[in-house]
Amino acid sequence: MGTSRTPNRALRGLLTQTGWTEDQLARRVNALAAESGLVLRLDRRSVAHWLAGRRPRPPVPGLIAEALARGLGHTVTLDDIGLDPRPPAPGGRGPAGGHGHTDPERRRLQAPDPATALTHLARTDDHPQGGPDDVYSLAALTVPTFEQATSGQPGAVPAPRTPPAPRLPAGAGPVVAAEQMAGVFSDLDTSYGGGHSRKALSTYLAYQVMPHLRARIGPALRRRLLSATNQLVYLCGFMCFDNQQHALAQRYYRVALDLATENNDPAAYAVTLRAMSVQARALGHYQHALALAETAAATSRAVAPVRQAFLYGQVAVATAATGARADALSALSTAERRLDQTTSRTAPGLDDTTPPGHYHAAPMGHYHPAALAHQQAAVRALLGDHDGAAAALTTSLRLRPPAERRSRAITTARLAELQLQRGHLEQATRTWHSFLDDLPHLTSARATAALNCLRSKLQPHATHVTVKALLTRAATL
Template sequence: MPKTPNTRLWALLEEADWSGAQLAAALRHLASEHGQQLACDRSMVSRWLSGTTPRPPVPALLLEVLTRRLQRPVGAVDAGLSRAPSKVFDLSWEADPLRRLFQLTSADLDPGRRHLLGAGMYSLAALAVPATWKPREQPPTGPSLGSPRTTGRAGQAEAGQMQTMARVFAESAEAHGPGHVRTALAAYLGHDVTGYLQASATADLRRHLRSGAAQLTVLLGTMCAGDGADALAQHYHHTAVQLAVEAGDTATFAIALRTMSAHAHDLGHHTPAALNLAERAADASCHAAPVVAAYAQAHHNRHATLTALAASERLYEQASTFPGPFTHYPAGALHYQRAQTLATLGDQAGATGALTASLRLRTPAERQASTLTRARLAETLLTPTTAPECCPAPDSSGHPPLTLRTP
């Protein structure tokens, strides 16, 4: 039977002012971002326009490139791909973070469903955190409606346990790499933490439990990013922001925003949304501990960036830190952040000196950070001097928030 032309995809191409060849080029570029090779050309696009349904992973790639080009969400139905899912997991800010955390960890641990996570694409649209979002003064009054389980107990011991586990997982990732740790952390979040979050508790305890869950989720997202699972990392970071908002945890909210911005910068997305995340993180950290504020400083022009860097160093000198991925910021990490800022500003000599200082200050326990810092130093030495670009958040190196995210 004759195929029905895909008039919706035609309309989107016209709105995007793209030819078939330009769409094919954008699809190949996006696939390469995710470590995939896509054989796609103008003739293939013509077949889709004539009514042929593209095979996975093309539908997910197609929706993301059109979303980026048109700067608005484009769903499967919008593109005439009604038989393709518009999204693997809900990245809207209205979604229930506890339910999504349960769904993500369940799929992450199930070999039969893990392919769903790989089918997702890193979304630039999801970087736009609503301007009205900020940590609540009061956490939700009870268990999340429609959540996966309604049993379990939680008290101060469980809240303390979550803080200890965050430190254990962060130290293990630093010593052995994120790929050996993230599955265990996903299991802990999916099997234990989601149960704690649904138990009856006082308002103060609910706040501590959600705060701990947000920190563990940031940590897991950062491990996924270090392992090359960028779309999954974004889902976890997105969920962590929501949990921090519900917990009224300004510090973790700032760290999660800053981590999302650094991840986007790492992937080469120097977009206004990524820059806005960095600036909102800096604003949110104003009332946080100095160590958090030192981590969150970031701006997008030369003068503001140098000012923020100086402020970060002053805040670091004032900080009283304690062991843990969200309360400790190593001196080597501060020098790494300085190097990234100077490199972005075009000061190659300054960046080289800062990276050398960072390596000198690394402790034997900072194995992954030392390795990645050496790699960055080699890149800096091999990179020809170029004109400075605008200054988004310094990029990351696959590390957890304060101790590893900026290694």
């Protein structure tokens, strides 16, 4: 922390506006840190130090600003809380660069083009600076529709072109390589989890893809390169989500939206919105999750039926999380009908041309009957039908392609939890053993969280002979 002893009246004033105690602010900052994959143990004494004039180390200032923004219902900047580390601009009118006083819309309009933003993000994603962009932000969940983004209507995300650069040697080699690498990284993520190769992917984006994205190439090749880059960026965001690095995931998703906008790709835009909805629901932001899912579905008229099913399935889950039973079941029925319309219903990819039975780990999401059954289970569980949820998870596991190890593990763990909740201890124990079969192969914070859940839920039954054996095995992992 810094050594300044000037009381922070700005922070004190905002804390008074929320009506929170110092302990309440500390707990909210700790919770936000967990959203970003961090572990903090702040308490009222920490807040007292801030109020007395000490400056917390990054990324705590950004977490404080986000916590107060959520409590007050409007944007709060680092300058607003008296913790902007940048020097004042000439004339004493706020921090140099002006970001401390700009509203979200102006900040978005001043944002760099996707290539510049991605280069910075991919090269610095393990080095948070403590600013607002290093925190999972609810304000960043307010996004335009695809039509707004591509037409320049108010609220649209701009899609500036990259500046001219030297022309690459003739040929599509770099583009084909990026397309193939999207499939390679997707397969790795599916089989080994998001933490396995995310750093390799971010490095590949920064040092292999970005130079080509900045270069002058023909329009047809550029569209292909933008599409492949979009897939890689989306996948990097999902890997971060799987590893519970939520602030970083959100930043990658926002770049993916900008790439889809520049490439005039409504399908990629909609699938990215869906991913943001999944993340928001996982973090408990149910209304934001529903708004994102509905915006994604509104874009789906321009995409194939299998993608429509993919999007409407998330609408169903997000709606069920808000308790709207009839609307959730209606959206789920739409997803089921759309999947039935596909010509390759048994194919796990999102490409209607994939031959039946041939596995294709689509970089921007896999949707097939196993995925639909998983969504059916989520909807039923959220609506209180735990028997139906367990049956749907069983179906999902039966239909799940063998290569989808991470999804199988998380689904298996969830099934065991439901079985235990329904009072079937021995059955749950057997199911959890299946989960442990997959776990050693995975580098996934979601899978680790499922392991911790296993230990917690079975601790009251630790003397049971089969549970004891399971806990002993889990302790070795």
